[in-house]
Amino acid sequence: MTQQVHEAAVNCRGPAGYENWRNSLQGLPARSGDEILLYSDAHVTADITEGCGPYQAINTIGAAYQPGCVPVLVLRTTYHRAPNDKLGPDMEKSNTASYHGGGIAEEVSALIGLALGIRLQPGGKTRDVQFDPPQERPLTQDPATVPILVLDSRRLPLLPNLPKTVKLRPDILVGYPHLPASSAVAIVRAARLFQHGLWLCESNPNE
Secondary structure (H helix, E strand, O other): OHHHHHHHHHHOOOOHHHHHHHHHHOOOOEEEEEEEEEEEOOEEEOOEOOOOOOEEEEEOOOOOOOOOOEEEEEEEEEEEOOOOOOOOOOOOOOOOOOOOOOOHHHHHHHHHHHHHOOOOEEEEEEEEEEEOOEEEEEOOOOHHHOOOOOOOOOOOOOOOOOOOEEEOOHHHOOOHHHOOHHHHHHHHHHHHHHHHHHHHHHHOOOO
């Protein structure tokens, strides 16, 4: 039994964002990219433009402490893979070993939010990028993808200190692709629970 657990840990693939970062470190080319808005009620300063592999977090330079959650960052991602590799999971068979209930934007935003102690949720895609041939296309964000933070005006916030000022730093993510795959899965699942908990605690505190 112990041997089976060890083999499963060795053969485990990490979350998609983790694998994408490792692919970029291995020199696999960027095949495509996109930009997705990240929403928060925190005031975020600075950008991450280098040091995080295929990920950049570009500041929208919004006004501090606006009511509700607004787009504070643009997550810019490049997707690295071998020419014959498919983008996305294999849909021919079930595999929940690295599942955390979201995609790369949810994964990266959850890790940033956990590191900074803020609410941070992705909205919809606002730009598609292709590299062969080079092409970029702006997109209208689907309104259904915009995260809405419901605040009850009849009571004080349960977590009143979350709308705060935080500064982005590349070192909050820099060690992520060097973790064992099983550890990456564990930390992303924890970060996703943190992400959901901070959002639901105000709108549905019974959860």
